[in-house]
Amino acid sequence: MTSLTMGAALTVGLHRAMAADERVIVMGEDIGRLGGVFRITDGLLDEFGPTRVIDTPLAESGIVGTAVGLAMRGFRPVVEIQFDGFVYPAFDQIVCQVAKLHYRTRGRVRMPLTIRIPWAGGVGAVEHHSESPEAYFVHTAGLRVAAVSNPQDAYTMLQQAIASDDPVVFFEPKRLYHTKGEVDLDGNVADAAPMGLARVEREGSHVTLLAYGAQVATALDAAIAAEDDGISIEVIDLRSLSPVDYRTIAASVRKTGRVVVTHEAGGEAGVGAEVIASITEQCFHYLEAPPLRVTGHDIPYPPAKLEKHHLPDLDRILDAVDRVLDRPNSLTPTAGAER
C-alpha cells in the first residue's frame, strides 16, 4: 500500500490507463504544460507527448464534441472539464450526443469517453466553482455517473471508467484532492469491485446513512459521533450514481429500517430524492420511519463565507438521524416556544 493524496492517485491512475492503451488520450484546458489547474494531469505531457495530451481551446462544447469525433475514430478520450460550473456549455454535446449515439445507432457507435469533473464545494471558491450538477447527468439515460470519495477509489474507478465502453461522467470532489489515503498500486484493477457497486464503509444497526463524494467523510464522522449516544449508523458510499446499487442499499435498509441520504446538491429532484423513492418502493414494509434527506439548500451556490451554512455538516446529519429515530431534534416542539 502507498500513501497518496486523491489528486496523486488520480494522476497515477491516468498514467497507468495511458500506458496500458495507446488509444487513451487526455484533453482539456490547461492540462498539458501546466498539468491542469489541480495538477491531475501533471507529467502526462512529458511522458506521452502532445498527440495524446491535448491542450484545447477554451470551449467546453468543443472539447466534448471533438472527443465524440475522436471516439468515432477509435480513440478513448479522457476529457477534463476545468470546474463543475463550466460543464454547462458542453451539456448539449453530453446529453444529445455522448449519451445517445450508442442508442441512436443501435449499438454501432460506442462512446468510450470519460468526462472528469473537479466537483462540489467547501474550498472557498468564487461563483461557478463549487457546484454539484450530478443529478442532470444521472437523469440522462446513456451516461454512467461515478463519484469518488477516497484515493483508492479515485485510482481504481478512474481506470475502470476509462476501460468502460460506455461514457462515464466522473466526479472528483475538489476538497479531497489533497486528502491522503492508502492506495494499492500493485493490485489488478480488473479484480477490484466493479464501478457500479456501492460499498458499506462502516457497519451499523440503527440507521442507514447514504452518501457519496466528500459527504462520505462527513457521514463517517457523524457515525463516530453518534456512537457516543449509543446510536449505530451504517454508512454506505454510493460510489456509482448511475446505476445506483440498490441491492447493497436494500440489504442495509431491511436491517436498519431507517434511512438518511446526504449530498451537497440541493434536494429538489436530486439523487437523494430518487434513491429514497426507489428504496421506499423496494423496502416499504421494513421502514420504521420516513426516509430523510440532508442536502444543500435549494439555492444557487452561496458566497464562500456562507457555504458552511449550505453544505450539510455533521450536526445537520445527526439531527436527521435523531428524527428518523424519533429522538429529540430540531423540529421537536420545545416548551413555551412556538415556532
Place this chain on the structure above:
Amino acid sequence: MYTVTTDEAMTALDDTARLLTPDGCRIADARLDPWVEDLDGAAVRGLYRDMAIARRMDAEGVALQRQGHLGLWAPAQGQEAIAVGTARACRADDFLFPSYRELSIAILRGGVPADLVLAWRGEVHSTYDPFELRLASPQIIIGAQTLHAAGYAMGIQRDGGDQVAVTYFGDGASSQGDVNEAMVFASSFTAPVVFVCSNNQWAISEPVAVQSRFPIAGRAPGFGIPSMRVDGNDVLACTAAMRWALEHARRGGGPVFLEAVTYRMGPHTTSDDPTRYRDREELEAWRARDPLTRLEAFLRAAGDLDDETIAAIGREADGLAAQMREAVLTARTRPAIEVFDDVYCEPHTGVEHQRARFAAYLDSFAADAGSAR
C-alpha cells in the same frame, strides 16, 4: 494595421464562383477549371444521374409523408448539386458528417433506399452502419456534427492518415456556437476538415440576414481558414471547389470552408408552411437557377445527354423510389421490449431492472390473452 469595412468585404465576396450559368453555358473560372478538366461527358452525365435520383427520391419522401406513411420529411429539392458535387469528390475512406438534409449522400456512399425513410417513419433513429458507409448518422441537433468532424479529423492526424473529415450544415447553423468552436479547433490543430455550408437562404422562417449580415464564407478567414463562396446550384462548381478543398486538407493544409449558395425550394419540413414568410417571386427566381435543368441544358448542348438517356435515368430513379416505398410499407415495428436495447454497451442494473419489470408487465397481457408481446 489592416482594416476592411464590411461593405468592402461584401463586395469582394459577392463574386460567387461558378462554371455553369443558370441557362447551362460553361464559363471559365481560373480557380475552378483545373479541378474539373478531367471530367468527360460520361462523368458529368453521372452527376446528372445522381442529382436526378436524389430529386426523385426526395419527391417520393414528400409523397410518403403526405400519404401518412412518414411522420415527417425534410425536402432537399434545389440543393442536389451540393450533396452530389461534394460527396462524389470524396474518397471512399473520407468520413462525412451530414445534417438531415443531405440524405441523398447515403445512396452515393453505398446505402439503400430504406436508409432514407425508416427514421422519418419512426421505426429507428438511424439505419446504416456509419463505419460501413463512412457517413455519420444524420444529425438533427443544429451544427453539433461539425465538432464530431473536427474531432474525427484530429484522430486522422493522430493515426497519420490522409483521409479528410467533411461536415455539412446550413446557414442557420453558422450561428451556432458548435460550428464556430469546430472552426477554432480545426484551425488551431490544422485538422483535415472541409466545412460545407449549404446556404439555402432560409432557416425555417428566418432569412439568412438574421444569421449573418456578411457573406458566411467571409467568416472563415477570421478563423484562419481559407474559404470559397460557390454557386451551390452548379454541380461542376461544387465538384471543383470540393476537390480543391479536399486536396488542401489532405495535403496537411488544414481546414477549408465552402459556402455553397443555393435555395431551399420546398418547406423546411413537411410540417412547415413557407407561404407565411416568403413570396412567390423569390421562389420563381430561384427556380430559374435550378441545378438539374442547368446541367441538362449543358449536357444536351454538348451532345452528352438525350431523351432516351433521361428516360432511362428516370426509370432507375423510379425503381429506387419504389424501393423506398416498399421499405416503408413493409417496415415491421420492433417488439416493445427492444426499447431498452443499446442504451448502454455494458450491463446497467437500472436499465436491466426496468426492462425486467416492463417484460413482466407485457407478459401479464400474454398470460391473459395469449397474445405475444
